[in-house]
Amino acid sequence: MSVQPDKLFGPRNSVEEVEEGTSLSPRFDANGLIPAVTTDYTSGELLMHGYMNAEAFALTISTGEAHYFSRSRQTIWHKGATSGLVQRVRECLIDDDQDCVWLRVDVTGGASCHVGYRSCFYRKMPVGVEQDGPVVLEFTESEKVFDPVEVYGDAPNPTQL
Amino acid sequence: MSVQPDKLFGPRNSVEEVEEGTSLSPRFDANGLIPAVTTDYTSGELLMHGYMNAEAFALTISTGEAHYFSRSRQTIWHKGATSGLVQRVRECLIDDDQDCVWLRVDVTGGASCHVGYRSCFYRKMPVGVEQDGPVVLEFTESEKVFDPVEVYGDAPNPTQL
Numbered sequence: 451m452s453v454q455p456d457k458l459f460g461p462r463n464s465v466e467e468v469e470e471g472t473s474l475s476p477r478f479d480a481n482g483l484i485p486a487v488t489t490d491y492t493s494g495e496l497l498m499h500g501y502m503n504a505e506a507f508a509l510t511i512s513t514g515e516a517h518y519f520s521r522s523r524q525t526i527w528h529k530g531a532t533s534g535l536v537q538r539v540r541e542c543l544i545d546d547d548q549d550c551v552w553l554r555v556d557v558t559g560g561a562s563c564h565v566g567y568r569s570c571f572y573r574k575m576p577v578g579v580e581q582d583g584p585v586v587l588e589f590t591e592s593e594k595v596f597d598p599v600e601v602y603g604d605a606p607n608p609t610q611l
Numbered sequence: 612m613s614v615q616p617d618k619l620f621g622p623r624n625s626v627e628e629v630e631e632g633t634s635l636s637p638r639f640d641a642n643g644l645i646p647a648v649t650t651d652y653t654s655g656e657l658l659m660h661g662y663m664n665a666e667a668f669a670l671t672i673s674t675g676e677a678h679y680f681s682r683s684r685q686t687i688w689h690k691g692a693t694s695g696l697v698q699r700v701r702e703c704l705i706d707d708d709q710d711c712v713w714l715r716v717d718v719t720g721g722a723s724c725h726v727g728y729r730s731c732f733y734r735k736m737p738v739g740v741e742q743d744g745p746v747v748l749e750f751t752e753s754e755k756v757f758d759p760v761e762v763y764g765d766a767p768n769p770t771q772l
């Protein structure tokens with residue numbers, strides 16, 4: 451599907467209009483990206499945090515399926531195109547200054563994380579207690595939903611050190 | 612409170628350790644920042660999307676109250692220090708490649724947005740329908756929780772065009 455982001459997005463004329471108006475006028479950063487926060491529509495769980503460029507954002511709006519911009523591969527990334535774990539967007543919101551997008555989605559297959567877990571956020575840390583050494587993480591998911599080797603084969607791991 | 616981030620955060624030695632290990636080894640970007648996604652612990656609602664530097668992250672862990680780094684003011688930002696709308700962190704998670712933090716919080720006073728709404732994400736857009744012109748936003752919150760002029764006075768608005 452071809453999209454024309456210029457037709458969908460309005461100009462950013464004033465703070466009042468951006469914050470209190472009804473025109474979608476997103477702010478992309480110096481790299482042309484806007485962060486996207488993706489939560490499960492039913493459970494509210496945070497599934498992932500990604501980025502969209504203007505084209506990915508326009509594709510998400512037009513198709514109703516989450517599209518991101520892969521920073522490691524520098525390309526549009528239709529989530530689920532490889533894994534089948536498509537994210538169907540039930541609701542799409544934008545924040546006060548329009549520099550962040552919230553996608554509330556249903557996920558085919560129930561997983562969103564390339565490591566194989568349901569959510570990318572599968573480890574938590576202690577808070578509000580004095581730490582006098584390295585913070586130790588605790589896993590919140592005990593089993594993977596899928597085997598990443600079966601799904602992605604030998605595709606390069608997107609995690610960068 | 613003084614904190615020593617170097618003592619809390621481990622090195623990023625391998626992809627496997629970062630993704631599957633129990634050491635907190637966050638990745639800060641070229642500006643020394645990591646994005647933080649903040650949701651309401653009870654409702655699951657996305658309240659805001661901010662950034663933390665190493666010190667703000669360490670302060671959040673140590674105090675159990677959300678601290679961010681204000682990009683517009685270039686300073687540590689103890690959320691609620693001005694408005695009283697402190698965010699008490701009930702759970703803090705990190706993602707697979709450890710370049711994003713998820714804060715699940717209780718908010719004193721029930722609002723997190725400088726415009727006065729409960730959430731910064733108070734407008735939604737249509738998705739999955741053909742758009743042949745500018746996208747029109749619809750408000751999802753009808754009333755402000757507080758009057759920003761009363762709370763912030765004439766402090767400069769953080770929204771940038």
